[in-house]
Amino acid sequence: MVRTAKSLFVAIALGSLFAGTAVAEEKLAIYPADVNLTSANDFQSFVLQRTLPDGVTLDVTSNAKLSIADPKIAKLEGNIVRPLADGTTELVATEGGATLKIPVYVKGAQAAQPISFKLDVVPALTKAGCNSGSCHGASRGKDGFRLSLFGFDPDGDYDRITRELPGRRLNLAVCEDSLLLQKAAGQVDHTGGDLMDPDGKLYQSVLKWVEMGAPKDSDKVAKPVSIEIMPSRVVLGGPNATQQLVVRAHYSDGTDRDITDLAILMSNNDNSVSVDETGKATSKQRGEAFVLARFDAFAVTNQVLVVPTQPFQPKKESGGNYIDDLITTKLNKLRIEPSEICTDEEFLRRVSIDIVGQMPTPEEYAKFLADKRPDKRKHFVDELLSRKEFAEIWVMNFAEVLQIRSSNQVSPKATLLFFNWLGERIAAGDPLDETFYDLLTSTGGTFRSPGANFYQNERDKLKIAENVAQVFLGMRIQCAQCHNHPFDRWTMDDYYSFASFFSQIGRKPGEDRQENIIFNSGGGEVKHPVGGRVMKPKFLGGETANTAGRDRREVVAEWITSKENPYFATNLANRIWAHYFGRGIVEPVDDVRISNPPSNPELLDALAGKLIEYDYDLKKFVRDICTSNAYQRSSKPNDSNRLDESNFARGNVRRVKAEILLDCISQVTDTEDDFSRLPKGARAITIPDGRTSTYFLTTFGRAKRETVCACESLTDPTLSQALHMLNGDTTNSKIQQGKLVEKMLKEGKKPEEIIESLYVRCLSRKPTEEERKRLGTALAEAKDDAQKRVVLEDIFWALLNSKEFVFNH
């Protein structure tokens, strides 16, 4: 039985109808690529999908002429194949002039497969929702009856159904009177209501099992090993188009089963695609959705796009790099037109704030605009990348997720040393993988080996494992602490096996009372909470590790930072990307999971590949990002990309982060800040301790660094922010302290020139004609020089309060 090809398709060459689109030929495909029936009650549904030349797919199953080549072997009921006799035959489908054939293998057609508790009953209870978290799957169960959440502990479920309160739940004499069935069917009072139709498959499975005497599965019962959802690619044209999906599970004994009606199916974006319980996907408004199928401990998704049916002609664009090729491919699929390339002024401001956290100075502004080189943007990016602020911003970003913050466990001195250590590594351009490897394996005093503070800030081994997974792999595994992750692949075994890497961290006080020493204690294990098994260290999604005689942290750090690790480079690439685009390709950046897939997986893979190719050189990598066309898009939307948030078709308007915003205000007003325990004039991005803050920074959402979550740094507006900008000392006092307007007046500049200069300082552009007129009117009302100064200062105040100033766009 060959299962390599997921589908069989024929291509019908029709020539290129729509030049430039990705798919230029029409094809017909049948899913799955083969039918394997292994018992009398086995069956397999299938679908025929036609892909039009413009990429739109149609479900043509009901239009096709269908037959079984040898009707003695199998029969057809609609789009379902059922067995008749052992042997091999073919399913033949003819549609639109094309004919497709797929093999049908039938074995064991004479005997029905007996109902199995694990293979039939538990999936039926799961599908009906009995073991969901709000019902009997809750940790304490519901109304006196408990099941394991989504059936992660079928043996326990068997005991509770058959052995707990003997005689209550099952009635082996009058099977239909089993309380389990009566409750499920709503025949007696049931808080959860009527969940199984007595004529339906779910009820019948459970009933048959009770009729068999409610047997316990033998140890030989096969286990699911994988599931697949088909067709893998669905592009629906316009609203109300449908596509039937097929879900198939593969088992450890080599058999497979059609589980379309047993898997839990859901869409992550009901506004574009909804999916019903029979597996039919229906399109709504344009956009994309991922349909998730969950069965047993497995979850898989397929992407469903909804595109407008009007013809789409993508524009050609010059320049750009590999990033743009991949983004354009995706946008073309979605029929989205990207926004224009932004102006020089917009680019200058955007890239300065992003790379160095500063506004372009008036000198930089004049020089950049006067620069006639066609590749001046690339040159400017290089200039910015060579400044120390580039490294400082990244130190700040990483300090947030590494929780560089003083606390009862970590002294301010250790915090400062930790921050400086990170700062030196990043400023020196050390490869990020090496820096993080060193951090994860840090051993020794928290003063002399400051990376060790990572293990001092958080000392609970489970929490450390969760933090490491979230920071370095971008995934939140905490769900699996208590139950198999319902929307990802992680099981409790995975969780505790991974935590085991951090179970041998020793700690003792150092000579200096404020210093702590982190070392490999060589002992200590993690036990599974169900059954108390000692869990051997095992890589997430990988193999059991050989840690004999070694510091377990070393072993896991090698795995995390190895080039083969599928998560490390993508996570870093995604986090770096998100800083420059205001949004990750996976968003949130620290919530990678099957049910939250990247918006452009090819792009993410390519970026991760580049990061590895560049030997984790941050600078080189950021250069690619900031010189791409995608980064240079105008933030002005067009009709086709207005609704799109996740495909980088236009510039993203982002509130400037608290620290950078304060630095920019100080910069343009020519003033200094005075933070506690830092020299006067230090910039906010260089504050080492998450605990050091000011009213401005706290109000504008600076991360406290109390958790590793990327969600700590906030840019949501509040009333206090608005009041502070209007009436507070950050704007009002700084304008006074900096005396910029006064100085310019003294230099003999005309008010119009001063307005222009303030505009350039704050917004990196000159005022428009309309603005000159409106501001000029206000200025004209001033009677003398003193009043002129006041009006000019008010204009300065207005510029600092403007959305154009506080947002990067």
Add this chain to the structure above:
Amino acid sequence: MERKIRGTWMDDPAHFRRRSRRDFMYVGLLGGLGLTLPEFLRMEAMAAGTDLAAKGSAPAKSVIHIYLPGGAAQQETFDPKPHAPVEYRGDLKSIETAIPGVRFNQYLPHTAKIANKITVCRGMSHSEAAHERGTSNMFTGYRPSPALEYPCMGSVVSHELGAQKGLPPYVAIPNMPQSAPKNGYLSSAYGPFSVGSDPASNSFKVRDLNLPGGIDDSRFTRRRNLLDAVDAHFTGSKPADNVGAMSSFYEHAYNLVGSVQAREAFNINAEPDAVRDRYGRNQAGQRMLLARRLIEAGTRFVSLTYGGWDMHGRIRDGIARTVPPLDQAFATLILDLEERGLLDSTLVMISSEFGRTPKINKDAGRDHWPKVFSVVLAGGGIRKGCIFGESDAIAAEPDHDSLSVEDLAMTVYNRMGIDASKELMAPGDRPIEIVKDGKVVDELIV
């Protein structure tokens, strides 16, 4: 965002809500392509408008929430155990109150006299013994979950009832307690507005509320016009949801700064000295007085904190220091509201994150104890002169009529005319009930 304390959220009903696509979305996502922020806001707005009709007849128009951070001992406040052995009852005395047979701690003489105007719930009970989790629990009506941040009551009220008369609907005096939840999954528009400094201080001023020195109204108007001129180009050409959200906060700020009446509500110096003295010239007194001014002017929900109640050691001294100002201020607040005809429309609540251990510990203090403690309710459609629920002989567990956080929240919302079984929309198209599985406690309401 997960909190540091771990181990109990597996029991959180919200963590295991019914299986559906909204779980699939997880927190904080706005649904990829399909759901834009304006749409989300519209959905929110629709959700908000569903039961406005019911609100006209609601008894409580506003809430003053007096929060005692740290965990106030039930034994040394509203639930003394004079007959328990000394190691349980402590060495403070109890006094009679206006309700025959009901006793309060000796430091609550003023409140004892008005006991017939308030309701004490002596069976408040939950199971979160850490400060931040207990606080979260009491402020939101939900056990904290690592998967979703719930909005606190004030934010829900703000969301449901909105602002009036230019005042922020939800004000915190002086700030929200540490680690207290704020707007949660609701937009930051519904977060508390913190006055930022202590009204008991001579230099009390609401941060950034008043125009800075040298800026008069006409100059502020000019500034506004200039800002409009500068903003027009950008907001016109780059419509973005987050820019619009910030603009709406500026509008709100203009209303607040521009309304003399609204600004005056924060001006505690406008109160006659006699009134200020009557409340007590201390943190408890002036905070409650400011709260009264604010609800009088139109604020819907005031959350104020008073004292440090985490008395692990020498509780006797802590109580002697902390309770008298609370006693004077609270009794005055109730009487003052009554005299002004505001008591029936103002729900006053005293709560804390938990109570304290039945037995005095080795440091002559008491430790955290969420199993049973007391909550005081008054006014706003709450019964008068009622003791609801009892703790057992040593104040260790509820004896009867225990009160859950869900039921308490449900009852408060009910008095405000908010049906708390209603679902609000969390990001990612997740409808979440305001309170899950709570019921209105009939014995508490009139």
